[in-house]
Amino acid sequence: TGAIVAHAPGKLFVAGEYAVVSPGEPSVLIAVDRYLTVSLTESVDAGSIHSPEYSRMPVRWTRGQDGLTLDREHHPYDYVIAAIEACERLRAERGLRPRFFDLYIESGLDDPSGRKFGLGSSAAVTVATIAAIDEFYGFELGTRGRYELAMLATIAVAPHASGGDVAASTYGGWIGYRSPDRDRLRAARTQHGVADVLGSEAWDGAEIIRLTPPSGLDLLVGWTGHPASTERLVNGVSRGTNVTGDAHTGFLEASRECVSDLWRALAGRGADAAGHAVSDDDLALDAIRRNRRLLQGLGARTGVTIETDRLRILCDAAEAIGAAGKPSGAGGGDCGIVLAPADADVAGMLRVWETNDIRHLTIGVHPPEGEH
Ligand code: MEV
Numbered sequence: 001t002g003a004i005v006a007h008a009p010g011k012l013f014v015a016g017e018y019a020v021v022s023p024g025e026p027s028v029l030i031a032v033d034r035y036l037t038v039s040l041t042e043s044v045d046a047g048s049i050h051s052p053e054y055s056r057m058p059v060r061w062t063r064g065q066d067g068l069t070l071d072r073e074h075h076p077y078d079y080v081i082a083a084i085e086a087c088e089r090l091r092a093e094r095g096l097r098p099r100f101f102d103l104y105i106e107s108g109l110d111d112p113s114g115r116k117f118g119l120g121s122s123a124a125v126t127v128a129t130i131a132a133i134d135e136f137y138g139f140e141l142g143t144r145g146r147y148e149l150a151m152l153a154t155i156a157v158a159p160h161a162s163g164g165d166v167a168a169s170t171y172g173g174w175i176g177y178r179s180p181d182r183d184r185l186r187a188a189r190t191q192h193g194v195a196d197v198l199g200s201e202a203w204d205g206a207e208i209i210r211l212t213p214p215s216g217l218d219l220l221v222g223w224t225g226h227p228a229s230t231e232r233l234v235n236g237v238s239r240g241t242n243v244t245g246d247a248h249t250g251f252l253e254a255s256r257e258c259v260s261d262l263w264r265a266l267a268g269r270g271a272d273a274a275g276h277a278v279s280d281d282d283l284a285l286d287a288i289r290r291n292r293r294l295l296q297g298l299g300a301r302t303g304v305t306i307e308t309d310r311l312r313i314l315c316d317a318a319e320a321i322g323a324a325g326k327p328s329g330a331g332g333g334d335c336g337i338v339l340a341p342a343d344a345d346v347a348g349m350l351r352v353w354e355t356n357d358i359r360h361l362t363i364g365v366h367p368p369e370g371e372h
Contacts, residue, residue: 004040004135008128009033009366010109010119011168012221012337013329015262015291016177018237018298019255020162023181024205026259028266029168030175030219031366034117036124039104040132049080051105053114063088063098079122080105082153083129086194090149091137093195101136103129116227117361118334122158123165126150141198143369146170147208148198152189155182160234167208173368174213176263180206210368211266216281217339220323220346223359224310226333233304233330240302247301254294261287281341285324288339292326299331306331310358314338317352321345335361 009031016027048058053076060071067085080103091098105128109121127150134141134149141149147170151163162179180203188202241248257273265284272278292307292315299306307315311327314336318325323340336358340346350360 002041004132006038006040006128006131006135007035008038008124008131008169009035009172010117010121010124011165012119012335012363013164014174014337015288015326016164016255016259017295017327017329017331018234019252019259020164020177020179021160021234021238022179022252024178025252026207026256026263027162027164027177028174028211028259028262029164029177031168031172032119032221033364033366034108034119035366036105036107036109036121036128038125038128038132039106040101040136041104042136043100043102045100047084047100048102049077049105050103051077051107053105053107053110058102062100078157079126079153080129082156083126083150084133085156086149086153087130087133087137087139089194090139090198093193094139096137099136101133103132111223115225116334117223118228118230118329120165120169120329123150123154123163123169126153127166127169143170144208145198148203149194151180152185152194152197155186158231159186160238171208171210171369172366174211174266174365176207176209176211176259176266178205178207180204209263211263213365214266214281214284214339216342217284218342218346219363219365220318220338220340220349221328221361221363222314222325222336222338222353223361224308224314224333224335225357225359226308226310228330228332228334230330233306233332236304237298237302237306240304241298251294251298251301255291258287258291258294262291285322285339285341288324288326289319292324295327295331304332308333310356311336313356314353314358317349320352321349323349 014028019025020027265280315325318338321344325338328337
């Protein structure tokens with residue numbers, strides 16, 4: 001039998017970062033037209049994982065008493081292992097005959113020297129691995145089921161991850177996202193197993209909605225060249241945050257307002273908070289500028305550098321031409337995202353970027369699932 005090949009797109013956060021870690025808080029993301037690919041071939045008596053990025057040495061796994069047994073340290077493969085493990089549980093619970101497979105991973109989400117752009121490679125490898133195994137065993141998970149299984153795998157590795165990147169990579173296009181309660185999901189998985197958690201009320205509060213791309217705005221992406229650690233940044237912010245304090249409540253409320261303005265703008269029903277009609281594009285630009293200010297405040301309050309010098313230059317250059325820019329994701333490096341009106345002096349902005357070693361990545365949107 002031939003190989004099963006699964007591609008999963010990378011993602012960019014547009015709005016709602018950090019707030020979206022709290023269950024139920026809204027965010028906006030897009031899936032991008034750069035991909036991570038997992039190829040699967042059936043094997044005989046052990047499985048293996050191959051990736052040029054991490055090592056020439058494959059990681060081998062077999063089945064043990066308590067799940068998968070690995071033949072060596074597997075840190076860089078955590079998300080792949082967690083994805084295989086979640087699929088293994090589902091396979092066993094569905095009474096399917098166990099088989100082995102070899103996985104070959106190739107990431108298009110890094111620059112040629114191997115530095116990560118910060119386009120969500122952890123989520124993409126999780127989603128692509130699950131898509132390949134879904135097809136291999138014939139689980140027929142569907143889009144929502146793949147998101148849910150990838151989410152269970154993700155929180156086994158990163159307990160606080162919102163899963164926005166998982167949702168974007170699974171659904172494609174522009175999405176609005178609210179995260180589920182991950183403590184509840186973990187408890188439900190332990191208590192009921194994987195099969196019974198899929199589609200259950202443990203996902204209450206999770207929401208993924210399709211948004212319409214803004215028609216009059218162009219998307220531009222700048223790469224700082226500095227890979228950032230989402231885990232370190234998110235831990236830093238949560239250490240510096242008194243989550244029950246007024247300042248954090250204020251941040252969550254203000255973020256919620258920005259994001260709901262953006263949802264309204266992208267649904268083509270632009271109106272400001274007082275209900276006065278404004279152009280959808282102006283509403284979107286304003287929401288992004290305000291979200292940038294909120295993240296600056298969050299960084300200042302928690303002592304975490306979310307907006308690095310290079311990200312500041314990137315965003316200021318956008319605002320100087322009447323566009324809106326902000327760090328995408330956790331910040332601390334990686335990419336900044338810009339939405340620019342069609343008549344803005346984008347060439348002028350790109351000259352500022354170039355002078356400051358900010359690389360313009362030509363990135364488009366990966367179409368929504370089912371519309372390829
Ligand atoms: C990181 O890409 C975005 C954060 O909101 C974390 C998360 O959503 O898990 C900072």
